[in-house]
Amino acid sequence: MGLTAHLPALQVVLPLLAAPLAVLLRHGGFAFGLVTACAWAAFAAAIGLWLQVGALEGGTISYHIGNWAPPWGIEYRVDRLTSFVLLLVSGTAAIVLPWSRASIEREIPADLHYLYFAMFGLCLAGLLGITITGDAFNIFVFLEISSLSTYVLIALGRDRRALAASYRYLIMGTIGATFFVIGIGFLYLMTGTLNLADMAERLRGVENSPPVLAALAFITVGVSLKLALFPLHQWLPNAYTYAPSAVTAFLAATATKVSVYVLIRFWFSVFGESLIFEKLPLPQILLLLSLAAMFAASFTAIFQDNLKRLFAYSSVGQIGYITLGMSFDSVNGLDAAILHLFNHGITKAAIFLLIGGMVIGLARPGAVLPAPTFDRLAGLSQRMPLTCFGIVIAGLSLIGVPGTAGFISKWHLILAAMEKGQFWIVGAILLSSLLAIAYVWRFVEVVYFKPAPEGATKQEAPLSMLIPAWLLVIGTIWFGLDTSFTVGTATEAAMQLVKIGK
C-alpha cells in the first residue's frame, strides 16, 4: 500500500486542504504558493491515475472512502473517461494559477487575494470531485462546492456587472442543481441505491417506469443548465465577460466540460443507451439544440463588441459540437464529443489567458483595466505581436484548420456523421465553421489591418503571463499534429462507455 493506491483520494483532498490553509495564512503570496503547489500535485495525481487506468486495459479503479465497501460507502471510481477529464481540469488549473498571480494584482484588491486563491482551490476540488466520484449524491455535493465558489470568483470582477452576472448564474445554477437532485431523488426511490454502478444494474428492471423517465428528464435539463446547452446558456456570456480573466479562462476550459462529463456519465453509464436512444426522442432533441447552438450562438458572436463576450458566445457554439457528437449513438460520435471536450477546453483557455494579458498591456500602469472592446484593439499586432499571434492560432483551432487540435475533433465528428449516412450534418458542420471564420476574422482585421493610434509603443504582456498562455497555444498545435494521446484515450473511453451502456 504505497501512496499510489491512494491517488483517487489525494486527487480531491489536496486542493480541498489547500483552501482552508490559504484562509488561515491570510497572505496573498503564501496562499498563491500553497494552492499552486496543490494544483500541480493534483495534476501529478491525475497523470498517475491516467497511467494506472491505462495499465488496467479497460478496467476501472475503485477506491472506497472510509473503507466502506460500495454500494454502502462512497466509492471513487476512475475509468478512461474520468482520467481524461481529470487531466484536463487539473492541468488547466496548474497552468492558470501561475498566470493569475500577475493578473489579479490588477483586478482584485490586495486584501482579498488569499480568499481568491482559497476559492480557486475549492472550485478545483469541487470539479475534480464531480469527475471522480461514483456516488450520485456526492456529485451533487461537489457540484455545489464548485458552483458556490464559482459564483464568488465571478463576483470578484471589478465591473459592477460582474455582480449581476454572478447573481444570475447563482439563480440559474441553483435551479439546475436542484433539478439534478430531484432526478437523483427519483432514482434513489426506484433503486434504493446511490452508487452509480449499482444503480445502473438495478435500473435494468424498472427502465420504463414513469419515475425513471422523469428522473432522466430532470437530470438532463438540470445538467444542461450547468453546461450551457442552447437555449439554457443565458447565464454564460455575462459571467465570462465580467469575471476576472483568470477565472474566465479556468471556467471556460473546465466548468462546462465537467458538466458535459456528468451528462455523458448519466446517459451512457447509468441510464444506458437503449433507454436514451431507442425509447425516447432525446437524440433528436439534442441534435436540434446542438445545431441551434452551432449556428445561433456563433452568429451572435460575430456581432459582439467585447472580445471576451465574443469568445463566450463562441463557447456556447462549440458546446454544440460536443453535444452533437453525443447525439449520434455511436462509438465514433462519443469519441468525437470527448475529443472536442478536451481540445476545445485547452483552446479556449489559451484564448482567454491571452485576452487577459492583452487587457493588462492595454492599461496604463495603475489605471483601471479597460474592457477589450474592438475600438481599443486597432493595430494591436504591432504593440503585442506574440499575444495577437497566439489568439490567431487558437482561433484557427476554433475554426478547425488542419494542423490544430480543433481540426482533429471536427474531423472525427464529420466521420461519425458520415458513418450514420447523414451528409447534411457534415454540411452543417462546415457551414457553422464559416461562422467561426467570420468572428475570428473580425479580430484579425481590427488587429492586423487597422492603423494603430498615434504614439503607441510596443508593450507585451508580462512574461509570467505569456509563457503559460503560449504553453496552451503550443498544446493546441501539438494535439493537432500528434493525436496518439488524445484520440487514443478518447476512443478507449468511448468504447468503455458504450460497453457499459449496452
Next chain:
Amino acid sequence: MSELIEHFSYIVTIFLMVTGLYVVMARGNLIKKLVGLSVFQTSVYLLYIAPGKLIGGTAPILAPQYGAYSNPLPHVLILTAIVVGVATLALGLALAVRIREAYGSIEEDEIITLDHRGDDLRNQE
C-alpha cells in the same frame, strides 16, 4: 379521494416545487427571487424525507423489540442539502446587498436598464 390522501406528501411537494419555481421566474425583485429559490429547494427536502418514513417504524436504532424502522439515509442526505441551501441563500443575499450598493436598486428590470445606459455612455465617450 383515497388517491389524494395516499399521495398527500407528493402533492405538497409538487405544489411547493411549482410555487417556488414560479416565484423565481415571475418576480423581478432579487430578494423575492431568492425566497422562491428557497421554497423550491425546500420541496426537494420533502421529496426525499417523506418516502423515507415508514408508518409504524421507529428511529433506526437496532433493538430486539423493534422490527421496522424508518430509512435514515434520506435524512443524512437532506442535512447536507439544507447546508447547501443555506450557503446558497447566504451567498445570494450577499450578492443582493452588493448589487444594491453598486446599482442602488434590487429590481431586475432597473438593473438591466442601468446596464444598457452604461453601455450607451461608454459608446459616446
Next chain:
Amino acid sequence: MKNDLVLRVIGKLLIPFILLFAVYVQFHGDYGPGGGFQAGTIFAAGIVFYALIFGLDNARKVVPDRLVEAMLATGVLLYAGVGVAGLLLGGNYLDYFVLDSDPIHGQHRGIFWVEAGVAVTVCGVMLKIFYMFASRGERDRDVP
C-alpha cells in the same frame, strides 16, 4: 437594545446556558439526537443573542473577526485531518477503523473529531454571515 433592563438581565442569565446546551448537544450526539451541525448553530446563536443585546462591537470583543475566520478554516482542516490520519495509519481516506487498535473504538474516535470539526466550522460560518450582514447595516447608516 442596550438600555432594556429586562433583556439585559435575561440575556446575561440565558447565554451561559445556551452555550452549555450547545456543548451538551455536541457531546451527546453519539447517543441521541445532536451533533456538530446543531451544536455549532446553537453556540453561534448564543453569540448572536449577545450581539443583539450588547451591540456588535462588544460581541466582536468576545469573538473577534479573525478568530471567526480562523474557525471557518480550522474546522474543515480538522475534518480533512481525520481523513489524512486514516491514510497515514495505513487505511483509506477517512478510514476510522485504523484510528485505534480496537476498530469500534476507532470509529468512535473518528466521528468525535469529525463532529468537532463540523461544529467549529458551522459556528464560524454562522457568525461570519451574521457579522457580515450586521456590519453592512452600520455602514449604510453612516453614509445616508
